[in-house]
Amino acid sequence: MIDLKKLKEQLTPEDIIELVTFLGADRFIQRNNYIIFPTICHNIxxxxxxLKLYYYENSQLFKCYTGCPEESFDIYALFEKRFKLLKKNYDYYKDIVLVIAKNKKVVEFNNQIFNDKYESDFSQYNSPNIVLNIPTISKRILKAFTFFPTAEWLNDGISEEAMKEYNILYSIDRNSIIIPHYNEKNELIGIRGRNLNDEDIAYGKYTPVQIEGKIYSHPLTYNLYGLNNVKENIERYRMAIIAEGELSP
Ligand SMILES: [Zn+2]
Incomplete structure (x- = not known):
């Protein structure tokens, strides 16, 4: 059995460039630890x-900064998006990923293959079980912020105790509520801000926080916010209520 997660981990940035080029990208810009592609995720x-489709090498995830609603997605999901756009067979693409990952080289592809009849052998492989290693951030960075329960959230019914429990902080400089995101092991993996100034809200109510030029974003889809705090209760009561948004827990 071949594990798609392991295969994905073996894909080098050069493999990614080959794959995305194969999927139809006509250009790319390679930077230190990310690659920028045209947004073929939603453009035929x-x-x-x-050039708004970014691939981040440490998380091995793509982020589309224009048309796609997802926070981020992996190479398999990009295949799926292309398949849907071009109305082609998905298994076919998955098998191509497997071929590339196994042989580390792209076999000869041309547009003809889209028309060839193809029988998938994908069914013999495991489906992707995504477990990401999201890089952790030093908690010292949070010292830049202070604890201040804002009227906005108190009025929304978020108590001071709840804010303390989730280490909700406040940025005096930018007048925004700071929401540290932790993983299950209570390690800091991302910092988000709830903007309070109207001019900032124009760019989004909730945005990743930028400190000294570095953006502390992380793939939201792959981390359950608050799990570090409620894990024991979930184990005890064998029940979990999952909701969307940081305000929910
Ligand atoms: Zn897109």
């Missing part, structure tokens, strides 16, 4: 797509 024609 790469030439018409803007």
């Amino acid at each position: 024609d790469s030439e018409e797509a803007s």
Whole structure:
């Protein structure tokens, strides 16, 4: 059995470039630890797509900064998106990923293959079980912020105790509520801000926090916010209520 997660981990940035080029990207910009592609995730024609699809090497995830609703997605999901756009067979793409990952080289592809009849052998493999290793951040960075329960959240019914329990902080400089995100092991993995100034809200109510030029974002889809605090209760009561948004727990 082949584990798609392990295969994905073996994909080098060069493999990713080959794969995304194969999927239709006509250009790319390679930077130190990320690669920028045209947004072929939601544009059929790469030439018409803007360079807003970022691939981050440490998380091995793509983020589309224009049309796609997901916070981030992996190479398999990009295949799936292309398949849906081009109305092609998904298993076919998955098998191509497998071929590339196994052989570390792209076999000869051309547009003809989209029309060939193809029988998938994907069914013999495990489906992707995504467990990400999201890099951790030193908690010292939070010392830049202070504890201050804002009227906005108190009025929303978030008590001071709850804010303390979730280490909700406040940024005096930018007048925003600071929401540290921890993983299950209580390690800091991302910092988000709830903007309070109207001019900041124009860019989004909730945004990743930027400190000295570094953006402390993380793939939200792959971490359950608050699990570090409620894990024991979930084990005790064998019940979990999952809701959307940081305000929910
Ligand atoms: Zn997109």
